[in-house]
Every structure is written in structure tokens, then in C-alpha cells.
Amino acid sequence: MSLPQESARRVRLAVDCMGGDHGPKVTLPACRAFLDAYPAAELILVGRAEALAAAAAWPRCSVVAATEVVEMHDPVELALRRKKDSSMRLAIAQLKPDVGGHAVADACVSAGNTGALMALSRYLLKTIDGIDRPAIAYALPNERDAFTTMLDLGANVDCSAEHLLQFALMGSALAAAVEGRPDPTVGLLNIGEEAIKGSETIKQAAELLRRAASHGLLNFHGNVEGNDIYKGTTDVVVCDGFVGNVVLKASEGLATMLSEFIRQEFTRNAYARFAAFAALPVLRHFKARVDPRRYNGAALLGLRGLVFKSHGSADAFAFEQALHRAYDAARNGLLERVHARIQDTLQALPAAPIAQAPDPDLSFAA
Amino acid sequence: MSLPQESARRVRLAVDCMGGDHGPKVTLPACRAFLDAYPAAELILVGRAEALAAAAAWPRCSVVAATEVVEMHDPVELALRRKKDSSMRLAIAQLKPDVGGHAVADACVSAGNTGALMALSRYLLKTIDGIDRPAIAYALPNERDAFTTMLDLGANVDCSAEHLLQFALMGSALAAAVEGRPDPTVGLLNIGEEAIKGSETIKQAAELLRRAASHGLLNFHGNVEGNDIYKGTTDVVVCDGFVGNVVLKASEGLATMLSEFIRQEFTRNAYARFAAFAALPVLRHFKARVDPRRYNGAALLGLRGLVFKSHGSADAFAFEQALHRAYDAARNGLLERVHARIQDTLQALPAAPIAQAPDPDLSFAA
Numbered sequence: 220m221s222l223p224q225e226s227a228r229r230v231r232l233a234v235d236c237m238g239g240d241h242g243p244k245v246t247l248p249a250c251r252a253f254l255d256a257y258p259a260a261e262l263i264l265v266g267r268a269e270a271l272a273a274a275a276a277w278p279r280c281s282v283v284a285a286t287e288v289v290e291m292h293d294p295v296e297l298a299l300r301r302k303k304d305s306s307m308r309l310a311i312a313q314l315k316p317d318v319g320g321h322a323v324a325d326a327c328v329s330a331g332n333t334g335a336l337m338a339l340s341r342y343l344l345k346t347i348d349g350i351d352r353p354a355i356a357y358a359l360p361n362e363r364d365a366f367t368t369m370l371d372l373g374a375n376v377d378c379s380a381e382h383l384l385q386f387a388l389m390g391s392a393l394a395a396a397v398e399g400r401p402d403p404t405v406g407l408l409n410i411g412e413e414a415i416k417g418s419e420t421i422k423q424a425a426e427l428l429r430r431a432a433s434h435g436l437l438n439f440h441g442n443v444e445g446n447d448i449y450k451g452t453t454d455v456v457v458c459d460g461f462v463g464n465v466v467l468k469a470s471e472g473l474a475t476m477l478s479e480f481i482r483q484e485f486t487r488n489a490y491a492r493f494a495a496f497a498a499l500p501v502l503r504h505f506k507a508r509v510d511p512r513r514y515n516g517a518a519l520l521g522l523r524g525l526v527f528k529s530h531g532s533a534d535a536f537a538f539e540q541a542l543h544r545a546y547d548a549a550r551n552g553l554l555e556r557v558h559a560r561i562q563d564t565l566q567a568l569p570a571a572p573i574a575q576a577p578d579p580d581l582s583f584a585a
Numbered sequence: 586m587s588l589p590q591e592s593a594r595r596v597r598l599a600v601d602c603m604g605g606d607h608g609p610k611v612t613l614p615a616c617r618a619f620l621d622a623y624p625a626a627e628l629i630l631v632g633r634a635e636a637l638a639a640a641a642a643w644p645r646c647s648v649v650a651a652t653e654v655v656e657m658h659d660p661v662e663l664a665l666r667r668k669k670d671s672s673m674r675l676a677i678a679q680l681k682p683d684v685g686g687h688a689v690a691d692a693c694v695s696a697g698n699t700g701a702l703m704a705l706s707r708y709l710l711k712t713i714d715g716i717d718r719p720a721i722a723y724a725l726p727n728e729r730d731a732f733t734t735m736l737d738l739g740a741n742v743d744c745s746a747e748h749l750l751q752f753a754l755m756g757s758a759l760a761a762a763v764e765g766r767p768d769p770t771v772g773l774l775n776i777g778e779e780a781i782k783g784s785e786t787i788k789q790a791a792e793l794l795r796r797a798a799s800h801g802l803l804n805f806h807g808n809v810e811g812n813d814i815y816k817g818t819t820d821v822v823v824c825d826g827f828v829g830n831v832v833l834k835a836s837e838g839l840a841t842m843l844s845e846f847i848r849q850e851f852t853r854n855a856y857a858r859f860a861a862f863a864a865l866p867v868l869r870h871f872k873a874r875v876d877p878r879r880y881n882g883a884a885l886l887g888l889r890g891l892v893f894k895s896h897g898s899a900d901a902f903a904f905e906q907a908l909h910r911a912y913d914a915a916r917n918g919l920l921e922r923v924h925a926r927i928q929d930t931l932q933a934l935p936a937a938p939i940a941q942a943p944d945p946d947l948s949f950a951a
Contacts, residue, residue, distance in 0.1 A: 362842045373776055376784045410739055410830040418742045418827060445834030449842040458831075461784060464776040465828055466835045468811030473836050476728045476815040477843060477875065484871040485864075497863040498851075505850040509843065 229259055230549045231324045233313035236266035237288040237306040239330025239531050243270045249538035254279055260546055263324055265310040285309045289335045291531055298335035299342060307331045311343050314524030325549035326525035328541050330533050337374055337519060344524040349561040353521035354386045356393050358514045361451030366514060368394045369456045373464035380423035383457050387428055387437055388564055389520040390455040392556035397547045406443030406453035434567040516541030525554055595625055596915045597690045599679035602632035603654040603672040605696025606898045609636045615904035620645055626912055629690055631676040651675045655701045657897055664701035665708060673697045677709050680890030691915035692891035694907050696899050703740055703885060710890040715927040719887035720752045722759050724880045727817030732880060734760045735822045739830035746789035749823050753794055753803055754930055755886040756821040758922035763913045772809030772819035800933040882907030891920055
């Protein structure tokens with residue numbers, strides 16, 4: 220779990236250049252822009268040799284050739300059992316430590332099929348001791364002009380109280396490493412602020428989170444409701460993957476509907492088109508502020524390696540943001556932070572069993 | 586369950602005039618405007634005699650005096666066991682049929698505490714045969730400039746597959762009666778469109794819904810995802826009360842954040858304020874289009890009486906919309922429609938047991 224040999228401050232990312240809806244057309248320009256922006260960064264570009272030929276000569280860049288590609292709708296089984304030379308698999312493999320404990324890369328980024336990415340990451344990297352279910356975490360913008368880190372977003376459909384505690388610990392580590400929150404507040408998503416509300420699992424989880432907080436392992440705020448995600452009441456919001464996935468997609472749907480309505484209103488008639496012209500700089504500023512490309516990049520947490528998932532439809536700007544997030548996570552020792560938090564908790568709360576669970580349903584959309 | 590004696594076409598609503606954040610200040614002007622808009626409607630105003638004195642002389646209006654008020658944060662127990670002369674309780678009681686099967690009112694509307702409203706409604710009215718858990722349904726705007734009827738929104742934290750089937754049947758009846766959809770399509774909220782996705786309960790529910798559809802009891806579309814709510818993919822979206830409540834509140838939170846950002850952008854500097862002035866008519870039109878007051882009024886479904894819940898913070902315009910919805914539901918025989926659908930389903934699918942469940946957690950926010 221130590222950093223690569225060369226230098227503790229140099230960060231090397233492995234990039235699955237073939238993943239996503241657009242592949243190298245998008246990933247290569249993003250990588251180029253990223254290298255320009257981060258002079259201390261190095262990239263390992265993974266993909267078909269012919270697609271990456273142009274990048275071979277770039278500085279601080281190496282190429283790993285792969286002969287196969289995991290397609291966006293490939294079943295997990297296919298990615299796992301058949302496509303053994305896929306760019307996704309080889310990119311993740313760069314995170315596997317050698318016998319000396321050193322990995323080639325510090326983090327991996329892919330815009331490919333989420334189910335396959337999670338399954339391959341679990342298979343190749345394994346989970347951290349004390350974590351049996353990796354989670355998917357994403358940063359959502361909030362009213363404070365900051366980000367709320369939310370997890371799980373679809374890796375785990377049914378979660379126990381112990382799983383929710385693990386998510387809380389991992390989400391805290393992520394918010395600290397990537398969002399720069401020194402002691403992130405954590406909220407447990409529920410349907411009322413009162414402790415008596417919610418299902419049995421949620422009540423047990425609240426109790427576990429309170430115990431963890433009383434040991435100084437976590438800054439637990441208490442229950443939060445759906446609107447608190449966008450208010451920014453807490454830095455981290457924890458929920459099971461079913462709820463998280465539905466909330467994320469409902470939010471995307473609502474945002475799409477509202478922007479479509481705004482577009483329709485500003486093209487309704489001649490006056491509206493004039494108003495749109497006058498308001499263009501303001502509307503552009505608004506659009507940039509809520510642009511989801513700005514916070515592209517979900518973290519797969521709980522693995523023995525840092526894996527980041529870009530939205531499948533990302534353009535070069537969006538894919539570059541996922542590279543930035545992965546870079547920040549690696550530079551700020553996210554892996555070590557997660558590991559330390561989990562180990563401290565296992566020691567302080569040995570009574571909280573870490574349940575062994577069957578393989579999760581991998582349902583986060585590509 | 587028959588309509589009041591006077592006339593099958595005359596609709597009489599019982600209104601809890603004391604409920605909500607503002608009480609008679611809001612409910613009375615709303616009632617007055619409603620009476621003007623619906624010449625065939627009658628109202629029974631329930632509340633403190635002194636607060637309703639002015640309305641006693643209104644046409645097509647009668648007053649039922651209550652000496653107590655259920656406050657917005659009263660515990661359910663207090664409303665149920667102690668405040669036996671509350672305006673909320675007396676308003677619901679107007680729906681109880683007499684020995685001849687005739688009730689005084691066709692529907693009841695309250696802006697009071699949801700938990701108390703649900704508990705009192707269950708206690709006084711009981712559930713329809715074949716329904717063991719009432720649900721809360723709400724109409725959300727969608728991209729088709731129509732409404733998606735979503736349920737449950739917080740009455741039931743944990744739901745079985747049978748409960749989700751019941752919600753589907755009741756939601757269909759509501760969309761038909763109030764939204765004017767002759768054969769509403771129903772979607773089951775899930776985290777992937779594929780049938781293999783989701784928890785065991787969701788998979789079983791999908792199977793039950795498919796069976797109901799094959800008997801012509803339901804127009805089942807299949808699984809839908811969070812974004813489909815606002816796309817308007819189906820007329821009805823069914824989910825458990827935890828997920829529904831979180832989605833509803835997250836949507837409120839996101840809409841609040843976005844409108845606050847728009848406000849900030851249009852006041853950022855002198856040019857932005859000029860642009861805001863130019864764009865004012867367009868922005869007003871947009872605001873009116875997405876105004877949640879326009880679709881205020883959630884239905885409590887599955888009871889032997891039509892109970893509608895207005896948002897607690899509703900103003901007179903919003904409260905009047907809840908009266909409209911209740912009126913439409915009563916006029917279009919929602920109660921009979923729900924009853925018929927449930928009975929047909931019990932006959933056609935006797936193998937689908939209607940599980941008896943403990944009292945639900947009443948958690949929909951006021």
C-alpha cells in the first residue's frame with residue numbers, strides 16, 4: 220500500500236483510454252490537457268496500440284497495449300472471464316502491488332461500464348481488510364458552493380447497519396482527501412430528523428455511527444433528509460445503493476427537465492429570444508456553475524487501490540476532471556486514510572461485526 | 586361508499602381549516618375562491634367557531650365547530666388519544682358513512698401534520714378490504730408538461746412485493762380519476778431497467794405487477810429509473826415510502842438550490858440586473874410553470890374515504906389547488922375506482938397474498 224518507488228510526491232495515473240462512449244477521441248485530449256496542468260503527474264495510457272500511437276511520444280507518459288475493449292453494455296461475466304486483455308483490466312492491474320508492495324500506478328481512471336469496472340477491481344485488487352463491500356461515492360454540488368459526498372450510489376442494493384458505518388468511514392476519508400474537509404461531518408439519509416424514524420437498519424446504523432463518533436472515529440451529525448444533500452447540511456451523506464442511485468438519477472432527470480423548460484421559455488417568442496440574448500452571459504455563468512462535467516468522477520471505495528469512474532458520456536473536459544479527482548485522491552493519500560479509519564474502527568468497536576455478505580449487485584449505470 | 590344523498594353530481598368537501606402553518610388565514614380565502622370557481626361544490630368548514638364566524642354566512646357552506654387543534658409538531662399519540670375534538674379529527678369524521686352507507690362529505694382536505702392525519706384517517710375510516718397499508722401519492726411535473734403520480738411517499742418504510750402491487754393499483758386509479766389518464770402506465774422504480782436488477786422485493790414486485798398486467802388489471806410498463814420520474818416515461822411510479830420520501834425531498838432541495846443560484850446570477854452585477862429586468866417576463870413564465878403550489882395536494886390512498894393532504898406551508902393559492910384535486914377525485918369516483926381495482930385483483934390473483942403488516946411508521950413531513 221506504499222506509494223511508487225520513484226517519489227512520494229510524484230503521482231502516476233493509469234488511464235483506460237478505450238472506455239466510455241467516445242474512447243480515445245475524448246480520453247487522449249483529456250490526458251494531454253491534464254499533463255499540461257500537472258507538471259508532477261505521470262500517465263500510463265492503456266488501450267489499443269494503434270489508437271494510442273500518437274501519445275507514445277508525449278512527455279511523462281507511457282503506453283500499455285491492450286488487445287481488447289470492454290464495451291459499455293458487455294455483461295460483467297464477459298469482462299471478468301473472457302476479455303482478459305482488456306484495457307480496463309490492464310489499467311486496474313497497474314494498481315496491484317508487486318512483492319515489494321509497490322504498485323506501478325497510484326490510481327486508475329476509466330469511463331467504461333461501471334459493473335465491469337467494479338467487478339474487475341474487486342477481483343484484481345481485493346477489498347481492504349474490514350471492508351466486504353466496496354461503495355461508489357460521488358460529489359454533488361450544494362447551496363454552499365461546495366460538494367456533498369454521497370455514497371453508496373448503486374454498488375450495494377441491500378445494506379446492513381455495518382455496511383453503512385463502513386460507507387461513513389470511507390466517505391469521510393474521501394471528503395477529507397479530495398474536498399479538503401479536515402473533519403467532514405457525516406449525515407445518515409433518513410426520512411425524518413428524529414431518531415425514531417426510518418427502518419430498523421437505519422436505526423441500528425445511527426446507533427453504530429453514534430458509537431463511532433463517541434470514539435472520535437467520525438464526525439457524525441445525525442440523520443439528514445433528502446433536501447439536506449443539496450443544502451450541504453453535512454459534508455458526507457450515507458445511504459444504501461438503491462436509494463443513492465435513485466436519488467442521483469432523479470436529480471439528473473429533474474435538472475434535465477428544468478433546463479429544457481428554461482430553453483423552451485427563452486425561445487417561446489420574439490421577445491423571449493431578445494431576452495435570451497440579453498441574458499446570455501448570465502445564463503452561461505449559471506450553466507457553468509451547475510455543469511455536472513465539473514464534478515465528474517466517482518470513487519470506488521474500499522478496494523486495495525484507487526479506482527475512479529468517469530461518466531460514460533464524458534467529453535474531454537469532463538474526463539479531465541475525473542483525472543484531477545483521482546490525482547488529488549492519490550496525492551492526499553486517500554488509500555492510506557481509508558485503511559487507517561477502518562483499522563481504527565475495528566480496534567475501537569470490535570463489537571460491531573463486519574458482516575460477510577454475498578457479492579453485490581453491480582447496478583450503477585455506465 | 587355511496588355518494589351523499591342530495592345528488593350524485595354535487596361534491597361536498599370537509600376542510601380542516603385550522604391545519605397547516607397558517608390556519609384560517611390561508612384556508613378561508615382558499616375556500617372562498619374554490620366556492621366561486623365550482624358552483625356545484627359545497628364545503629364543510631371545520632375549526633374553532635370564532636375563527637370561522639365570518640364564513641358561516643357563505644353560500645353552499647356549513648361550519649362544524651371544533652374546540653381543539655392538532656399542531657404541526659404534535660406527536661401522533663396526542664392527536665389520536667387526547668385531542669378528540671380536533672378540527673382534523675372532525676373533518677375526517679365527515680367521511681364516515683352512517684348506517685345507510687351515506688357519508689356527510691365526499692372528501693376531506695387538511696394541511697395539518699401528516700402523521701396525525703394518516704393515523705386519524707386509519708383509525709376513523711379503516712382501510713379498504715384487501716389493503717392493509719394506506720399510501721401517500723403525489724403528482725410531480727414531468728417533461729411532457731403532464732404529471733407523474735408517485736407513491737408511496739413516506740407512509741411505509743418497508744414494503745413487501747404485495748404492498749407495491751397495491752400501490753400500483755391505487756396509483757392507477759388516482760391517475761385515472763385526477764389526471765384524466767384512461768389507462769395509466771405504471772413503472773416500478775428500480776436502479777436499472779433490466780429485470781435482473783434490484784432487491785429481491787423489487788424482483789418479486791415486478792413479477793406480481795406482470796401477472797396483474799397479464800390479467801388486464803394494470804398497464805405495467807416495467808422497471809423505471811429515477812430520471813424517468815421527470816421524463817414522464819410512465820403515468821405512475823411505484824416505490825416504497827423511504828425511497829419516495831427521499832426522492833421527493835431531494836428534488837425539493839435541488840429545485841431550491843437551482844432557483845437560488847439563478848437568483849444569485851441575475852443579481853451578481855449591474856449588467857446581470859439589467860438582464861434580469863429584460864428577462865423578467867420569461868423568468869416569471871418559467872417560475873409559474875414549475876411552481877409547486879400548482880400541484881399541491883397529496884392523496885392518502887387505501888382508506889374508506891378520500892383524504893387529501895396539503896403542504897403545511899401552503900398559501901391560499903396552493904391550498905385551493907389541494908381542494909381542486911380532492912374535488913376531482915370525488916367527482917370522478919376515485920374511491921369506487923380503487924375499491925373495484927383491488928377487488929378485481931383479489932379475485933384474479935388469489936395466489937398473491939395480501940400480507941398483514943404492523944402499523945406503518947408515519948413519516949411524511951408536514
